[in-house]
Amino acid sequence: MAGKTMKPRSAANAERGAETVSERVLRECHRLYDHDAAGTGLIDIASKLDLHLLPPRKKINVMLMGNHSAGKSSFINWYVEEHIQRTGVAIETQGFTFVTSGRKRESLTGNATLHLYPHFKPLQQIEGVSEYLSTEISTSKQKKFSLVTFIDTPGLVDGDMKYPFDVDQAILWLGELCELVLVFFDPMGQALCKRTLNIVEKLNETQGEKIRFYLSKADEAGSECDRQRVMMQIVQELCKRPGLNKCGFDMPTIYIPHPNKPSRCVNQIEEVCRTIEKTISQTVQNTLNQLERDCELIHSTVDSRLQEDSLTSVRNRKAQSKGCVLGFLGLLVPAFLLVSLVLGNLSQEMISSLLGDNGTEMLQVYTSPVATFWSMVPSDLVCYVFLTLCVLSMLLIGIAKLSFRTCRTLTRKQKRQLLEQQEFVREVVKVKKRQLYTEYLRQSVGEHDMV
Template identity: 70%
Template sequence: MSGKIKSRSAANADSLSGGVSCDERILRDCHQIYIDSDSGLISLAQSVGVTLLPPRKKITVMLMGNHSAGKSSFINWYVEEHIQRTGVAIETQGFSFVTSGRKRESLTGNATLHLYPHFRPLQEFKGFGYFVAQEICDTYARQKRFSLVTFVDTPGLVDGDMKYPFDVDQAILWLGKLCDLVLVFFDPMGQALCKRTLNIVEMLNECQGDKLRFYLSKADEAGSESDRQRVMMQIVQELCKRPGLNKCGFDMPTIYIPNPNKPSRCVNQVEEVCRTIEKTINQTVQNTLNSLEKDCELISEAIADKLSTDRQSSVDNRRARCKGCVLGLLGFCVPLLMLAFLVLGSLSKEVLDMTLGPNGTEALSLYLSPVVKAFESVPVQHQLYCSGGLVLLSFILLLLARLFFRTRPTLSGRQKRQLQEKLEYVQEVVKNKKKNLYEEYLRQSVADHDMD
């Protein structure tokens, strides 16, 4: 009976069918719903004038700080493999993307950015392409959720005359906008108050403050507990001097890479970093499912608007055709009446009787008598002008009829059927998939009877 309620980690461990966790499968399926070549939401949205972006299958965590702050060491510990070079010297001079894959592989240059379309604008930074690398690990470090994380290891920041081959400050700021989490490591060994690091943190905080997390790394090397407290107070005081960073409840856990051969009495909160990453993964899964729901509504509204606009255009076109027909009929009636009047006036009654018959002649005279009387009431010298005015009126009426016959384009029957099919696909198929994925996600934490 205890199996009714499972923790998230246990549920993910149980769901490793084929080596894929539940959250990983949800993100992958959501991504596939968008990019599917036949019925993907992106192509479907483009057909109705809506632009969508596919969700990412992993979160991106950027690590920044001064050189030798322990960024690369943390990645190696999290991945459980020696991927990044570590040392006191400035080992990481460029950006390194570390992610999981099918086999161990290293990529360099702009080819790395082809794996991350949302990072390709970084190529605009002069020289950046030569200092970016991709490290693919075949280990998944399941207990730490590495299969859902891409780490971005940034160059170690130093003050003074240190020259970087590209604008490292702007590159970090640009990456900070796209990353889901930014971990700032402060080294207690003399470089914690690196001004370049503090300046970038201040600029990141202006628009990405909710992504920032601060840690005192290598805490076991800071000396005694009082030394650590002094270092932390100095860092916090320096940060609080910066506008926007002097916020209440400032938190800076102490972390270090555990070493069984080097025991330390310092409190190690490195697991707090793992929990922060896990919370970001969980929030990303929820945000992805919520975005899928919103995008479905967005597409449905666009299709409904398109069909509604087409129906209104059809109604307007019918009205325009009716007005055009009436105006065109009036435009043709004016010259016909003039012609009939001229014929009636120029031909003798005998000729009309021979042509139309007595009854026809009498009927024509009866119907045209008002026109004849009206025309005869006009002085002779003005009758020519009156005739010209009637011709002009006929021309204007015909011109207006032509203008009213200009109708709006409407959808064909086939196009309306296709739109209706797309609407039904989004409402019935995609939303149902989203519902199933959400239920699968909730089952990791909620009891079965609560799902009913």
């Protein structure tokens, strides 16, 4: 695929613009979620509430796929304006290459790539794929590259071509994690590669809104009639697949512009750039909206925790009151039995000698219900009644003991921490989110429309 004259790395590296609003918004949102020493990141706060939050990404992931020699690597080089990826008619890309921006030009492979992209770590579950992962870090600031990570996939071919890993499964898995999937069809090569069409069909079942189709190398397809014929063949083949027969099927023609090789073919490569920019814009909005939802989730969870703790405290007090009453009744029965034993075994003369006349008279007044009760019990049932009262006493004391087993409640320190976290989310995070949203809107619509 013919390429535009690229700038030397030193020149591309020198062209560093100021941080864009979108970059700043995504970076600040990520910082609000990130762990810190004070434990004030949203992830730390959420974990204390048994909530699991995912930090937003600082960049969007754009996966390029297509048949071998479809121009995926050439497009990345053109977008970044650096010769990062090798290009040619041979199958140059045999693994997955992550092309991203950074502070210094560097190449990483294998585990280093997975360490740099922890959300892609499950990819290593596919046997053999870890050895075919690499990362190219560029300092280029061209276009929107600072907000994009390109994922260059292996060229797909039919026939007896053997891949060192399950390439179909790997592409499908990556497609779920990317914000955008660009499918390139090469009119001079295997544009109707069945492997490509099969993967696109499967990917479309769940990620159809992310997929964009392009006829690459359009300037090499011959005349306008030849291009139209190729496009018709591709579209017809795609429309035969269930789920891909959409109305208004769109496939822009693109090619890498070359100053020494003018072409009359309409080049819609800037449409790809606009699609990437729209995806970035949508990602920024989604990130801000997710930040708002996560703040509301934390706020409502704290309210629920405090409300539940208040209800638990009320239930505990009721249980303790019930336990006190049952415990009192359980102790009252042994007292009743003790009085009965005393009255039954001591004579009137002995009681009078011990308590005197006034004491004896008072004891008779207070114990008259006990005497009345036992007078009503037949003599042959006294033993059974006595045992029944003993069992009742033990039962009441046992129930009282169970009632005192209250639920755990929050300490004052824990309540204070919850309220402080809620206040931090309300007064710091949500205020910051509103500032970022206002800043982003000013960039998008202009200050005169914000009035």
